[in-house]
Amino acid sequence: DADVTQTPRNRITKTGKRIMLECSQTKGHDRMYWYRQDPGLGLRLIYYSFDVKDINKGEISDGYSVSRQAQAKFSLSLESAIPNQTALYFCATSARRSGANVLTFGAGSRLTVL
């Protein structure tokens, strides 16, 4: 089993629908992140959480919300999806003390908003 599991792997939805992307990890890491990748762009940070009671906005949090249900689970929600949220979404984890801040990524969730 993967260390970081994302569901669903692919999702097609319509404008205005509510979407939730889920992430679970078996690494035992405290820190979890949601990134977005668009074609020709790097990964951009949406939200991050350093423990269950800690939620922080990243570079591009508008239009998104997150929930840290447990140390191992971190979900990303789009309350009302719009086409420019079509992207590849990655969940990642890191340990509290990981030197260079090495992230372990999930395989990604590809979201298409029509």
Place this chain on the structure above:
Amino acid sequence: DQQVKQNSPSLSVQEGRISILNCDYTNSMFDYFLWYKKYPAEGPTFLISISSIKDKNEDGRFTVFLNKSAKHLSLHIVPSQPGDSAVYFCAARAHSGAGSYQLTFGKGTKLSVIP
């Protein structure tokens, strides 16, 4: 304003030769630099890192060089193998307050190693 720049979207190299991937940055507060490799349909995986107090770090076929005065780093892969064909992301770490750090990623360079 992009703080981490990978100006070459793609690179093709013959198997057995050296691959050199470049990365430039603008923020002098970055204290760690990392390279990630990404295969299609997979998440990025960590490859190698270097602290800003060093100028070289080597791990097997992979070496990262850092030139702080030029705000430039490069990843060398020697010898290149077809399995190295992937997208390579350069990332840089900066302190973001309250004892936390954040990574800023470049756009990536797609490396193709030709057999």
